[in-house]
Amino acid sequence: MNENVMNPCIPASIPAAEEGFYFQWHFLESCNLRCIHCYQQGYATKELPREQIFQIALHLDNALSKWGKRGRISLTGGEPFLRKDLLCDLLERFNSSEHFNWIGILTNGTLIDDSIVDRLQAYDKLKEIQVSIDGATEMSHDKVRGSGSYARALEGIARLKVKGFTVSLMFTLHRLNQDEAEGVIDLAQQLGVDALTIERVTPMNDDDRQRLFIEVETLQAIYKRIYRKKLEAEKTSKLKIRVSRPLWNLIDEHIGGFCPVGLSSLCILHDGTALPCRRMEIPLGNVLTDGLFKIWYTSQTLWKLRNKHLLQGKCHGCPTLGNCGGCRAIAYTINGDVMAEDPQCWR
Numbered sequence: 001m002n003e004n005v006m007n008p009c010i011p012a013s014i015p016a017a018e019e020g021f022y023f024q025w026h027f028l029e030s031c032n033l034r035c036i037h038c039y040q041q042g043y044a045t046k047e048l049p050r051e052q053i054f055q056i057a058l059h060l061d062n063a064l065s066k067w068g069k070r071g072r073i074s075l076t077g078g079e080p081f082l083r084k085d086l087l088c089d090l091l092e093r094f095n096s097s098e099h100f101n102w103i104g105i106l107t108n109g110t111l112i113d114d115s116i117v118d119r120l121q122a123y124d125k126l127k128e129i130q131v132s133i134d135g136a137t138e139m140s141h142d143k144v145r146g147s148g149s150y151a152r153a154l155e156g157i158a159r160l161k162v163k164g165f166t167v168s169l170m171f172t173l174h175r176l177n178q179d180e181a182e183g184v185i186d187l188a189q190q191l192g193v194d195a196l197t198i199e200r201v202t203p204m205n206d207d208d209r210q211r212l213f214i215e216v217e218t219l220q221a222i223y224k225r226i227y228r229k230k231l232e233a234e235k236t237s238k239l240k241i242r243v244s245r246p247l248w249n250l251i252d253e254h255i256g257g258f259c260p261v262g263l264s265s266l267c268i269l270h271d272g273t274a275l276p277c278r279r280m281e282i283p284l285g286n287v288l289t290d291g292l293f294k295i296w297y298t299s300q301t302l303w304k305l306r307n308k309h310l311l312q313g314k315c316h317g318c319p320t321l322g323n324c325g326g327c328r329a330i331a332y333t334i335n336g337d338v339m340a341e342d343p344q345c346w347r
Helices: 050-067 080-095 114-120 138-145 147-164 181-191 205-210 216-236 291-299 302-306 328-335
Strands: 022-026 071-076 098-107 126-132 167-173 195-200 241-244 267-268 273-275
Touching: 022 138, 050 071, 050 291, 071 126, 080 098, 080 114, 080 216, 098 205, 114 147, 126 147, 126 302, 138 147, 138 267, 147 181, 167 181, 181 216, 216 241, 291 302
Parallel strands: 022 071, 022 267, 071 098, 098 126, 126 167, 167 195, 195 241
Antiparallel strands: 267 273
């Protein structure tokens, strides 16, 4: 059931009018893997009719047109390369749009063959392909993502790099791979990828919390080690290790960043349902039935997220609020409130 919405009251300064509005569109839910930490609860194989899929694309285009801004979009699933033809049709759609200047693909990398790599070269706005890697070795990665997934992902990365694509890795940090982070940095350098993002796991249920969630003191020590490794790695390679996320500012006040949730980003699911963030399971409405503008301007959850003075616990009044704000998705899944304090903050 969708949340109740307020009567629209559009302010003079609109949140979505910021540069670089970002959409993450999970245009299908089907996936060839079953990762132990995945925030996706279902794996539906039924898709929307093609006409409705492209109606969603039109809604995104129209929103940017009305805002008078350019946008970025990441296409993902499920696993987007399960539907290579549909993926390429959507790439063509956004590549030809005057309102989008950046397209990304989020993938597990296991289905990338030479044929699809050749097709991807046609889209000049395709700026980055992010591949999920959850361990520094075949054993540790496959423990999370399934047998054979490591070898196939590395093969996919190699094919992309040969053709000159910008490739990044996504490493989701949790209790089962918490000793792998520095090794993943080494792996990223060996593979010659362009960037590495390290994200904390968002536990979606009590079992995830018990198995995967890292305690505060342990996380602090891991972040310190990662940051030292980052400084070393960036001296000797082109690898960019992205640390523009909440809590990194507690390691170095010059890094970190505020999450754009509710301000300049939105997640769209395969059926048109909009979420604040893919890891925050709060349905805001459906783009096809409610329209993107109604969702963006009337959602109580989004308006709450925009009012940072409503943050609770140690986040409320924190002197580093302007460069952090905590992870709202983790706060929600652990505490049941999007404005609760980040439970992994050690400040």
